[in-house]
Amino acid sequence: MSRFEPKNPDYRAVAIDTFEQQRAMKTLGISIVRLEPGEVDLAMDYRAELTQQHGFIHAGIITAGLDNACGIAAFTLMPDGSDILTVEFKTNLLAPARGQRFAFRATVVKPGRTLTVCEGRAYAEHDGVVEVLIATMSGTLMALPRREGAPLSEGVRVPA
Amino acid sequence: MSRFEPKNPDYRAVAIDTFEQQRAMKTLGISIVRLEPGEVDLAMDYRAELTQQHGFIHAGIITAGLDNACGIAAFTLMPDGSDILTVEFKTNLLAPARGQRFAFRATVVKPGRTLTVCEGRAYAEHDGVVEVLIATMSGTLMALPRREGAPLSEGVRVPA
Amino acid sequence: MSRFEPKNPDYRAVAIDTFEQQRAMKTLGISIVRLEPGEVDLAMDYRAELTQQHGFIHAGIITAGLDNACGIAAFTLMPDGSDILTVEFKTNLLAPARGQRFAFRATVVKPGRTLTVCEGRAYAEHDGVVEVLIATMSGTLMALPRREGAPLSEGVRVPA
Amino acid sequence: MSRFEPKNPDYRAVAIDTFEQQRAMKTLGISIVRLEPGEVDLAMDYRAELTQQHGFIHAGIITAGLDNACGIAAFTLMPDGSDILTVEFKTNLLAPARGQRFAFRATVVKPGRTLTVCEGRAYAEHDGVVEVLIATMSGTLMALPRREGAPLSEGVRVPA
Numbered sequence A, B, C, D: 001m002s003r004f005e006p007k008n009p010d011y012r013a014v015a016i017d018t019f020e021q022q023r024a025m026k027t028l029g030i031s032i033v034r035l036e037p038g039e040v041d042l043a044m045d046y047r048a049e050l051t052q053q054h055g056f057i058h059a060g061i062i063t064a065g066l067d068n069a070c071g072i073a074a075f076t077l078m079p080d081g082s083d084i085l086t087v088e089f090k091t092n093l094l095a096p097a098r099g100q101r102f103a104f105r106a107t108v109v110k111p112g113r114t115l116t117v118c119e120g121r122a123y124a125e126h127d128g129v130v131e132v133l134i135a136t137m138s139g140t141l142m143a144l145p146r147r148e149g150a151p152l153s154e155g156v157r158v159p160a
Helices: A011-020 A023-028 A059-075 B011-020 B023-028 B059-075 C011-020 C023-028 C059-075 D011-020 D023-028 D059-075
Strands: A030-036 A039-045 A082-093 A101-110 A115-126 A130-145 B030-036 B039-045 B082-093 B101-110 B115-126 B130-145 C030-036 C039-045 C082-093 C101-110 C115-126 C130-145 D030-036 D039-045 D082-093 D101-110 D115-126 D130-145
Touching: A011 A030, A011 A059, A023 A030, A023 A059, A023 B059, A030 A059, A039 A059, A059 A082, A059 A101, A059 A115, A059 A130, A059 B023, A059 B059, A059 B082, A082 B059, A082 C082, A082 D130, A101 A130, A101 D130, A130 D082, A130 D101, A130 D130, B011 B030, B011 B059, B023 B030, B023 B059, B030 B059, B039 B059, B059 B082, B059 B101, B059 B115, B059 B130, B082 C130, B082 D082, B101 B130, B101 C130, B130 C082, B130 C101, B130 C130, C011 C030, C011 C059, C023 C030, C023 C059, C023 D059, C030 C059, C039 C059, C059 C082, C059 C101, C059 C115, C059 C130, C059 D023, C059 D059, C059 D082, C082 D059, C101 C130, D011 D030, D011 D059, D023 D030, D023 D059, D030 D059, D039 D059, D059 D082, D059 D101, D059 D115, D059 D130, D101 D130
Parallel strands: none
Antiparallel strands: A030 A039, A039 A101, A082 A130, A082 B082, A101 A115, A115 A130, B030 B039, B039 B101, B082 B130, B101 B115, B115 B130, C030 C039, C039 C101, C082 C130, C082 D082, C101 C115, C115 C130, D030 D039, D039 D101, D082 D130, D101 D115, D115 D130
């Protein structure tokens, strides 16, 4: 049970829709595992093509997972018709991203009308059992009114 | 001309070698444009499969480019036989990552025996001309002694 | 010459007024040295009562100076009738805050209607000559409309 | 009960000694309320001379309390003969620092031989009862070997 009350009764559908419009998430193989008001868990399997020089997952990819977990967690608490953008985040890298599977878990610390602050933690799973905390994030997300009539995916013209 | 004096005369070859061992960089299409002691420019073309819900490049991908620029910039000033890891970074996102091409530029602010602090800036290029500052990074990198006899790419066993 | 155009022609008077209403600045002995649109320099003399266990100025005090430099720099670019608050900042501590005098210099990186991003640098001065970079800050400031008729100093009731 | 095992059996005496050598803590009126391995609570009463323009405690002062809580928490887990310094921290400011009393609580997230990562939270107390979360910190602390024979307070020559 989440301690937050969503403003948008359709928060789940809208959050999933936004997530699925992010082609980067599909490219990186990141998917939603759990989604509650103000709380989101994502997961990603190890992929050799996302590694740095030691064969661990690149810090930027771990950050992409954490940022998205924070963004979707914040988004679940925003009113209907909101759009969301990331203002800033800090990532602390605690251990090598070595494992078969990775979890990105985010929780809203302070929801706000304009700004929402979230915290995220990334874990590595070895043999489907052991979990090691590999990174933390603290970030700020911003709610923007969505343009009238524009579905999220058409809100902005993409470069040709 | 850089204001830094590299400790390792082979800094260029070692830095390029480390960069090329990062499969994530190839996957994201990020390459080295300029490399001087303590200063690195990387570049990436727009790719639809790396976008978020508005068709802009995902903040995590921008962060991956900035982190790598900071890491390689710090690495050029480390002594021979060093390995490098990222301790932490903060990214501020200033404008949507909209453009045909992106530049990631990093400079060492303070080199150190153990810790090095870098700053990075990400720019979007439209029509090959206009540049817009889209993100900043400040980060801390750490030098570690490399294991005796181990090439960078075999320093750690990757998960099976 | 600043590269920014202030929206409020009285930016200088309003910024100085806001600074002087901060009793913490007087307590810490921090004063304005230079103030241009989007750029602010503050200074503070060494005071033994602000030190940590090694006799250097405490990191929190250095951060107070940097935060205020960033805040005032951002404030100079906000429209008349704005109030300002700090959203977040990160401080990297590069060298001990050892010296007779300290300078806190901030520049706006990206002004915005709601959010403004600033960077600050703290320097220590020895014998009035040598300057050592001791800390960096990157921070986000937020503009809020000031309450109708309320002077800045009465905007909020202080605790009894 | 803390989940950490201190390496130094005298961790408590050493941590308190280090805290008390910080004259800035006395000047700001900050004191230790609770100290366990890897966990520290500090407290500070409201003082008008530490306020910003709205009569709230200045963000830099809140940061000084959080930084010190993080530093002492990390210090409790370091081996005998260590010295400590702050590498970096980020503060997110969630609500005005309005109240009669403030609590700064820090926990070690990841202890390390060289680097330790901590998280801190600052709360405001109204009427001795209500607690409001006003700020969060995530920070990195570094252990350094103390100079042979030097007590902490004489480890470094202070400016004349």
